[in-house]
Amino acid sequence: MTAICKRLCPAALRKIVVAFVLVVLAAPFSCAQKISPGEQKLLDYIDAHTTEAVALLEKAVNLESPTENLAGVRAVGAVFKNELAALGFNASWITMPPEMKRAGHLLAEKSGTKGKRVLLLGHIDTVLHGENFQRRGNKAFGTGTSDMKAGDVVLLFALKALHDTGALKDASIIVMLTGDEEDSGDPVETSRGDMIAAAKRSDLVLSFENGGSNVATIARRGASDWLLEVSARTGHSSAIFKPSMGDGAIFETARILSQFYETIRGEQYLTFNPSVISGGTEVEVKEQNLTTRGKTNVVPARVVVRGDLRFITAEQKEAARAKMRAIVARSLPGTTAKITFFDGIPSMPPSPGNYELLRQLDRVSQDLGFGKVVGLDPGERGAGDVAYVTHLLPGLDGLGATGGGAHAKGEYADLDTLPRQIKRAAVLLYRLTR
């Protein structure tokens, strides 16, 4: 003991204390070193231009652009087209056939020789309209703020930072801002054809839909619709259940729906919802609406149900459809039923490539001192445009602004997190395109 103490004191102890102090002092510097000088320039640009970013968000929100307002969508598109052209992008507006009744999309492209070829996605249409930009404290209220004009601003200002610091010069980037994400035009082969072509010229896709503080989207569920039509023999109510009459269309529908509920419900990420139902003697189908006529002394002749089906993989969707078809085929006496499925937005299943992009974003976030980023539970968000291309290349979504109230009145984006989201995106793009 004495020998050890003699060896440590006092000169050796002093050395240990000095070394400890040096380690403590060096800690912040070793952290700062994780951000390169080139990356630091991006952060400085973003800090100096946050007010400008908020002003652009105000301008974009005050141009109303619900999907069906084609002129409004094009006006927002023109704002971003000019901004991207000023950064050296070859920017153009892609029109859709008039019968599709969609505004079209903004496509901006620049080619380079270094790093990964990146496709950046956003959308400029909104579901609702009517609420102008209004700043209250650190929140920006207004239709389309968080979903997703603030995300478009994050995307643009990350590129502006790269351009200003000379880091965009050799990068290969395609920006696509769609004008009909909230209600994609039919047929999707046409309305998403340019996006799929852009994905084929890219190595990965980043999408700027509204995000969370420390989560990113590595998987999104797909959405599809179904239509159940049940027919039955009809006549005097007192004859129901007789072999000559059968059980009526409403009991058959009840059987089908309760068997869906009992045997298909509960699988992770799979949901099905009989959303609208109408039954009786006659049912009229007019677009999304169903109306019916009938009397209590008549066995019902017809039921129509419209529903949706959400899924995490195409296999899960097909397996659920097969189970639903089998249940529909087992008709009660005197009834027949038919179910038809309609494809909507595909799913974005979690893939190793998506997880690798998440790992890189997490590294960026931690290097910036913004904490860990983890994958968002796919059950926590709806379907989105990115899923049209993630079967072709790895992707990450939810890189946009944080906020709330999407698709509802009172929608808002958080302005205090806007610089953080732009910095994460800019540094990630910087590293991907070296």
Ligand SMILES: [Zn+2]
């Ligand atoms: Zn959206």
